[in-house]
Amino acid sequence: MTNSEEKSLPKKIAEDIIAFILEENLHPGDKLPNETVLCERLNVGRSSLREAMKALASRNIVTIRQGSGTYVASSTGVINDPLGLNFIKNKQKLIHDLMEIRFLLEPSIAALAAMHAEDKEIQKIYTLCDEAEELLNAHKDHSAKDIELHTAIALSSKNIVVPRLVPVIFRSIPLLIESTGNTLRNETIESHREIADAIAAHDAIRAHDAMYLHLVYNRKRIQPNS
Numbered sequence: 651m652t653n654s655e656e657k658s659l660p661k662k663i664a665e666d667i668i669a670f671i672l673e674e675n676l677h678p679g680d681k682l683p684n685e686t687v688l689c690e691r692l693n694v695g696r697s698s699l700r701e702a703m704k705a706l707a708s709r710n711i712v713t714i715r716q717g718s719g720t721y722v723a724s725s726t727g728v729i730n731d732p733l734g735l736n737f738i739k740n741k742q743k744l745i746h747d748l749m750e751i752r753f754l755l756e757p758s759i760a761a762l763a764a765m766h767a768e769d770k771e772i773q774k775i776y777t778l779c780d781e782a783e784e785l786l787n788a789h790k791d792h793s794a795k796d797i798e799l800h801t802a803i804a805l806s807s808k809n810i811v812v813p814r815l816v817p818v819i820f821r822s823i824p825l826l827i828e829s830t831g832n833t834l835r836n837e838t839i840e841s842h843r844e845i846a847d848a849i850a851a852h853d854a855i856r857a858h859d860a861m862y863l864h865l866v867y868n869r870k871r872i873q874p875n876s
Contacts, residue, residue: 660702664705748821753865755812756865757862765852778795779799800816838864845857848860
């Protein structure tokens with residue numbers, strides 16, 4: 651076997667593993683078979699399989715948990731920082747520009763959610779509203795719950811591309827909360843509830859406007875660039 655063939659083998663195995671995930675209809679969080687089973691299924695050696703798994707993990711297709719096994723990644727194929735936002739030094743400019751993108755996308759996403767959300771998804775949105783409100787009233791960091799709420803709204807849109815965009819644009823949420831000193835407690839609670847109520851009522855225009863107003867509240871409190 652030539653060096654080029656050796657280098658391409660893990661890549662081929664990685665593609666075979668992706669095909670296996672699709673064929674077996676595995677979902678995010680599902681566990682893959684152990685090494686022995688996969689080696690037999692794909693007719694490959696352990697070392698090549700491990701190299702392929704490492705490559706897939708770097709692409710956020712699988713998650714390797716030491717002592718537990720390998721799982722389909724929760725946000726399959728969505729890399730944490732695909733746009734290199736960590737390397738932007740001017741965080742205030744970053745917050746401002748991410749907010750502009752959110753204005754372009756999120757009101758329309760909320761409208762789609764109002765059109766397509768099912769009962770279980772609406773209940774999930776309300777539950778996340780409750781949990782975010784509890785953290786806000788306790789003056790605790792609610793950024794992770796806020797992201798979870800906006801992600802649930804995005805998933806309810808039933809657009810298969812949207813959930814792959816939102817992890818990028820929602821990077822502004824922790825930065826925004828830090829920038830505003832978490833002073834938007836009442837506005838956040840009220841606007842979250844209005845968005846949830848509009849989605850529950852399947853009122854697309856109301857959901858669009860509620861999300862737009864929610865973003866307006868946030869944008870007003872962004873500190874100007876120093």
